[in-house]
Amino acid sequence: MAIASAKIDISDIAIITTVVMGVLTFLLRKPLSKVLLSSLTGVKGGPASLEVKKKDGNDSKTAEAPKELDPERDFVKKMREGNKNVVIIFGSQTGTAEDFANRLAREAHAKGLRPIVFDPENYDYQHLSKLRKGQEVLVWILATTGEGEPTDNMHAWYEAMVPDPEDLENCEVAEFADIDGVEFDRPLANVAYLGFGLGNTTYEQFCAHMRHINSRMKALGAKQLMPCGEGDDDANLEEDFTNWKAKIWPIICEHLQVGPSQGGADLTNDSGSTEPELEWQVEEVEEVGDDSAAQALRRGEMTVKSIDVHDAKHPYMASIPTAYDLSPTGERHVLHLEVNIGGSGMKYRTGDHLAVWPTNREEEVQQLLEALSLSAKADSAIKVTNTDPHAASAYLFPSSTTTYGAALRHYLDITSPPARDQISMFVLPYAKSSVARDLLTQLAEDKQAYAQGVVGKALTLSGLLAEVRLAEQLAGVNENERLVLPFAALLSLCSRLQPRYYSISSSGTTSPERPSITAVVLRYQPEGDAQNWRYGVATNYLSTITNYVNNKHTSRSGGIYGGVMASEPAGSAHSVTHLLFSDAEQTSQVRVPVHVRTSSFRLPADHTVPVVMIGPGTGVAPFRGFIQERIHQQATGATVLFFGARHYEHDYLYKAEFETQFAQLAQYNPESAIVTAFSRDQPHKIYVQHRLRERADMVWKWLNDLQGYFYVCGEARFMARDVKDALVQIAQSEGGLGLSDAESWVGSLKKFGRYQEDVWA
Numbered sequence: 001m002a003i004a005s006a007k008i009d010i011s012d013i014a015i016i017t018t019v020v021m022g023v024l025t026f027l028l029r030k031p032l033s034k035v036l037l038s039s040l041t042g043v044k045g046g047p048a049s050l051e052v053k054k055k056d057g058n059d060s061k062t063a064e065a066p067k068e069l070d071p072e073r074d075f076v077k078k079m080r081e082g083n084k085n086v087v088i089i090f091g092s093q094t095g096t097a098e099d100f101a102n103r104l105a106r107e108a109h110a111k112g113l114r115p116i117v118f119d120p121e122n123y124d125y126q127h128l129s130k131l132r133k134g135q136e137v138l139v140w141i142l143a144t145t146g147e148g149e150p151t152d153n154m155h156a157w158y159e160a161m162v163p164d165p166e167d168l169e170n171c172e173v174a175e176f177a178d179i180d181g182v183e184f185d186r187p188l189a190n191v192a193y194l195g196f197g198l199g200n201t202t203y204e205q206f207c208a209h210m211r212h213i214n215s216r217m218k219a220l221g222a223k224q225l226m227p228c229g230e231g232d233d234d235a236n237l238e239e240d241f242t243n244w245k246a247k248i249w250p251i252i253c254e255h256l257q258v259g260p261s262q263g264g265a266d267l268t269n270d271s272g273s274t275e276p277e278l279e280w281q282v283e284e285v286e287e288v289g290d291d292s293a294a295q296a297l298r299r300g301e302m303t304v305k306s307i308d309v310h311d312a313k314h315p316y317m318a319s320i321p322t323a324y325d326l327s328p329t330g331e332r333h334v335l336h337l338e339v340n341i342g343g344s345g346m347k348y349r350t351g352d353h354l355a356v357w358p359t360n361r362e363e364e365v366q367q368l369l370e371a372l373s374l375s376a377k378a379d380s381a382i383k384v385t386n387t388d389p390h391a392a393s394a395y396l397f398p399s400s401t402t403t404y405g406a407a408l409r410h411y412l413d414i415t416s417p418p419a420r421d422q423i424s425m426f427v428l429p430y431a432k433s434s435v436a437r438d439l440l441t442q443l444a445e446d447k448q449a450y451a452q453g454v455v456g457k458a459l460t461l462s463g464l465l466a467e468v469r470l471a472e473q474l475a476g477v478n479e480n481e482r483l484v485l486p487f488a489a490l491l492s493l494c495s496r497l498q499p500r501y502y503s504i505s506s507s508g509t510t511s512p513e514r515p516s517i518t519a520v521v522l523r524y525q526p527e528g529d530a531q532n533w534r535y536g537v538a539t540n541y542l543s544t545i546t547n548y549v550n551n552k553h554t555s556r557s558g559g560i561y562g563g564v565m566a567s568e569p570a571g572s573a574h575s576v577t578h579l580l581f582s583d584a585e586q587t588s589q590v591r592v593p594v595h596v597r598t599s600s601f602r603l604p605a606d607h608t609v610p611v612v613m614i615g616p617g618t619g620v621a622p623f624r625g626f627i628q629e630r631i632h633q634q635a636t637g638a639t640v641l642f643f644g645a646r647h648y649e650h651d652y653l654y655k656a657e658f659e660t661q662f663a664q665l666a667q668y669n670p671e672s673a674i675v676t677a678f679s680r681d682q683p684h685k686i687y688v689q690h691r692l693r694e695r696a697d698m699v700w701k702w703l704n705d706l707q708g709y710f711y712v713c714g715e716a717r718f719m720a721r722d723v724k725d726a727l728v729q730i731a732q733s734e735g736g737l738g739l740s741d742a743e744s745w746v747g748s749l750k751k752f753g754r755y756q757e758d759v760w761a
């Protein structure tokens with residue numbers, strides 16, 4: 001199952017799993033009736049609850065002396081060395097908040113402010129207290145992930161600043177540096193801040209990460225300059241961000257007393273004719289070194305690094321021993337890929353995620369090179385450096401030198417539609433002809449025109465540039481008057497290509513070196529451009545890899561490589577020329593950059609406890625691993641999988657495998673079974689929640705009487721919600737509870753980690 005897609009990569013709509021391990025972070029606060037309470041707290045094999053320390057009276061004053069901090073991780077020092085006055089800190093899981101932070105910084109710069117962006121993973125939170133209001137402003141840009149959780153890169157800061165999410169007003173005060181002159185429990189009294197939360201209203205805990213940090217900032221004495229903005233990814237995140245941004249500049253400028261009448265010096269020109277100061281400088285350089293070094297440049301640095309520890313910043317180049325289409329005759333193709341991580345030092349546990357670093361489709365890369373008039377220079381070496389010597393990062397890519405082609409292929413998101421403010425800041429200024437200026441101004445300023453002309457068509461940057469070119473041609477604009485976008489401007493326009501996360505569909509115990517993933521290939525025709533196909537970046541990359549693995553004797557230098565799947569849409573041939581290969585082994589073995597992400601989606605340690613899994617479609621992915629694990633444990637508790645799909649004939653994923661495995665599990669417990677719901681095989685739709693209700697008495701017995709675990713993986717908005725409603729109904733009909741007690745019962749299962757979700761919107 002695909003779990004995390006890049007933001008606008010509507011495509012691999014994937015997305016992650018995030019599991020509720022409430023028990024690790026929450027204490028039960030509202031006990032139910034005694035009977036229910038004892039059934040919930042008597043969890044066997046469940047994770048232990050964490051002791052949450054409270055600040056009370058003198059206790060908190062005896063806090064340990066601050067640890068020696070690494071000066072390299074002091075962001076305030078770095079900020080002051082660069083004479084910056086706006087510090088932007090982002091928490092991002094799939095890249096959107098990071099992109100927003102960078103865009104905000106560019107706009108701040110255009111307003112005459114001096115911004116700097118920090119990834120909290122590289123710095124220590126303790127320095128926050130050194131910020132000085134009136135002279136400096138802190139801006140949080142925080143996405144929420146999991147079930148109301150902080151993003152990985154904010155994890156350490158969040159843990160320190162929000163020790164008890166259930167008691168935001170009154171929890172233990174974190175340690176801060178240099179807090180002389182302020183009250184002990186108000187260490188951030190000198191700090192002025194504002195914030196924007198990214199979230200999705202489909203999730204129960206909307207924008208929880210930003211909201212929790214906001215409450216703690218206030219509780220720790222910081223001055224909030226205006227209420228936090230919130231963006232809803234289920235509605236229009238981009239517009240929410242644009243509206244919030246419009247409000248913050250006068251407030252920041254007034255607070256810092258900068259700019260004409262404190263409104264900020266707007267260095268962008270209304271006519272769009274002034275070229276912006278760009279963040280990145282691009283210099284063409286001679287290629288140095290032998291052939292393999294030159295090749296590495298073309299393929300991206302990811303292939304050549306020799307490192308011991310592989311993580312989110314340093315993927316491992318894994319080979320793919322097996323890959324196939326699980327539903328070759330289905331309307332949608334679901335891929336199964338096994339990834340060889342043997343020898344990498346990486347380990348995974350059942351329920352973890354695998355991040356895959358995709359490569360853009362070669363056709364997209366070539367189209368963009370063409371639109372930039374860089375086709376002839378695709379393999380030219382370039383050095384990309386930050387124009388600001390005090391910026392948090394000097395380089396945009398893993399190394400200072402790459403090629404135009406490799407940058408577009410491996411490092412930049414070139415398929416997401418450019419945002420309105422990006423068009424006005426980084427495309428419009430390069431338009432010389434009035435026809436190009438008019439077209440771009442309309443898209444940048446008219447929301448409706450943008451919604452139809454860019455979003456509705458899922459227009460990529462190369463598509464936008466092609467439309468401008470066509471308009472210029474039709475208007476007879478001279479070649480030397482036509483818009484040519486500089487590569488350095490494109491670097492400000494495109495965000496970084498992000499890894500995509502997939503639930504691992506194998507057991508870490510039985511296949512420790514071969515995690516597998518299960519992903520549906522995303523291809524669609526946008527409403528506004530129904531003639532043309534759009535391709536999800538990562539899943540089509542995986543599809544190309546699958547094709548290659550199954551035909552590996554075909555020459556890879558052949559350029560365009562035809563798809564082998566049935567019902568490939570016309571024109572979907574993929575080029576493998578620029579996939580990554582292992583040259584060291586001289587085997588032309590294709591390599592996929594990956595890393596493992598730990599999750600909290602876990603089976604109970606005690607195999608005698610029943611396990612009920614709801615996994616329609618590719619939501620079945622983590623449960624394949626769970627089933628392997630339960631067989632290995634010879635689980636005597638019931639193991640029950642509710643699987644749903646459209647058609648028995650085409651979409652029953654892992655059918656033969658599951659049938660054999662459940663026959664085996666039934667030997668340990670006769671109630672173990674797979675229950676299927678094929679929605680379109682009869683006139684009326686049947687879904688997993690219907691099957692669940694049909695077995696209400698058993699479900700109640702497994703979960704309430706036997707203290708079983710309940711897992712849901714798949715689509716959040718309808719399926720996960722309907723499944724939860726079905727469980728509430730079961731608690732009413734089988735447990736005799738009123739609606740509110742039934743809801744509390746389900747809520748408490750969640751709090752105790754016995755109802756875990758791995759869902760995506």
Ligand SMILES: Cc1cc2nc3c(=O)[nH]c(=O)nc-3n(C[C@H](O)[C@H](O)[C@H](O)COP(=O)(O)O)c2cc1C
Pocket residue numbers: 003004005007014015016017018091092093094095096097098143144145146147148149151198199200201203204205206207208233237759760761
């Ligand atoms: C796996 C997953 C879990 C999420 N959980 C929540 C949540 O609990 N609450 C919420 O408001 N938004 C949630 N979101 C929505 C994200 O916050 C939103 O899509 C955001 O734009 C992602 O930003 P990022 O790309 O910087 O990580 C979740 C998204 C994903 C993919």
